[in-house]
Amino acid sequence: MTSDNKTPLTYRDAGVDIDAGDALVDRIKPLAAMTRRAGAAADLGGFGGVFDLKAAGFDDPVLVSGTDGVGTKLKLAFETGLHDTIGIDLVAMCVNDVLAQGAEPLFFLDYFATGKLEQGVAASVVEGIAKGCLESGCALIGGETAEMPGMYADGHYDLAGFVVGAAERGSLLPSTASMTPGDALVAIGSSGPHSNGYSLVRRVVERSGLALSDNAPFAEGLSLGAALLTPTRLYVKSLMPLIKAGRIKGLAHITGGGLIENPPRMLPKHLTARIDYDSLDILPVFEWMAEVGGITPHEMRRTFNMGTGMLAAVPADDADAIVAELKAAGERAWVAGELATTEG
Structure with a gap:
């Protein structure tokens, strides 16, 4: 049966606040800009991130990619309310992996998923991501923030990170x-x-x-x-x-x-x-x-x-x-x- 209620529905009524998402992007754009390095403009908002290997100084590069999360360490962040370092963890778990292959980390993308977007929490996490990228010389060139009502408990979120690095052909590790x-x-x-x-x-x-x-x-x-x-x-x-x-x-x-x-x-x-x-x-x-x-x-x-x-x-x-x-x-x-x- 269909409802007689003719009140127009919006995406916000369904639990997704597009305005909050846009506001978060505006908050994190300066953070991404801080990570700018040769080869990357680090500007957010496009459909994809772009990186110029030649501008980064490579002659005959081999790309090395990695992806990871931070596991149940997230539970401690939820329980303590401390979210400012978990983004560093995310970057480090990915970046250290490609480093072990002898590759220089070049650019990073993150995925942040939650049931209800809390701008302060999300911004704190991304600040940590930007700090990790800055410390590792890696440009934060994009990401995805997914608000998915009903998928996560209140105050919970999940993270995934993706990094691409490069090394000159013949110099990969292990030797x-x-x-x-x-x-x-x-x-x-x-x-x-x-x-x-x-x-x-x-x-x-x-x-x-x-x-x-x-x-x-x-x-x-x-x-x-x-x-x-x-x-x-x-x-x-x-x-x-x-x-x-x-x-x-x-x-x-x-x-x-x-x-x-x-x-x-x-x-x-x-x-x-x-x-x-x-x-x-x-x-x-x-x-x-x-x-x-x-x-x-x-x-x-x-x-x-x-x-x-x-x-x-x-x-x-x-x-x-x-x-x-x-x-x-x-x-x-x-x-x-x-x-x-x-x-x-």
């Missing part, structure tokens, strides 16, 4: 043909769990009996929620000069799968990563989670980065110099093992 037993493994420190393992993180918090507003047992001066929302570290500025100089043979971004599953992804089958676990600079957050959750060392290592955000395979005779340069660039870095011949 497996150049790897040999005895090559050094250099660990580059993380800022915390980054954006992986947060389903387990949240179970540990639940078992601890602490509220997210309570003081973090492992981070003086921060609430538990704020400490666990510490953004994922970006490694572009510190690692790109070493990559372009040809001093790195392989990079493993330590994400889901931790220190167990990620290092083999940069290696040929005849080589294995012999990590000296006693050398690791394990952050207090991981020690706290292991203790409270009763989590075994193996489970910790295959779930979390344990304080190592990137692992680089480098020539043994250059390892100490690379560590020194990374430290000078503001990283925590140390020699954490070596490559060895795979047994069997």
Whole structure:
């Protein structure tokens, strides 16, 4: 049966506010403009983003793409009301992946979906995205904001990011043909769990009996929620000069799968990563989670980065110099093992 009510319906009546969406675009245009770099105008509003590889200085480039989200770390943002760093996480998870292939990140696009658009929240998220892009030299050239009534709980949203990078042909990583037993493994420190393992993180918090507003047992001066929302570290500025100089043979971004599953992804089958676990600079957050959750060392290592955000395979005779340069660039870095011949 049809209704006798002849009142004209609008999109806003259905839960989608086009004016709010337009206002959000106006708010984030200056943020995107801040990320402008050679090759990109970083102007929003068109049907597609444009990037000029020649203007960016490439001669014979190979493109490298990546996409990712931030998983259930979003739940902590919802519960704490802290949304200003989750956008940095989004950029970092994508950008660090293409960096591990030896590519310079060039441009980024984001997808923000929610049931009801809250301009303040969305703008805070995009501010974080712009900050991450600026820190990684990556232009924010477009994105999509989707308001979808009935799809998400009140105050919830989802994020996805997309990055494209480039490297000159022949310079991609890993350089497996150049790897040999005895090559050094250099660990580059993380800022915390980054954006992986947060389903387990949240179970540990639940078992601890602490509220997210309570003081973090492992981070003086921060609430538990704020400490666990510490953004994922970006490694572009510190690692790109070493990559372009040809001093790195392989990079493993330590994400889901931790220190167990990620290092083999940069290696040929005849080589294995012999990590000296006693050398690791394990952050207090991981020690706290292991203790409270009763989590075994193996489970910790295959779930979390344990304080190592990137692992680089480098020539043994250059390892100490690379560590020194990374430290000078503001990283925590140390020699954490070596490559060895795979047994069997």
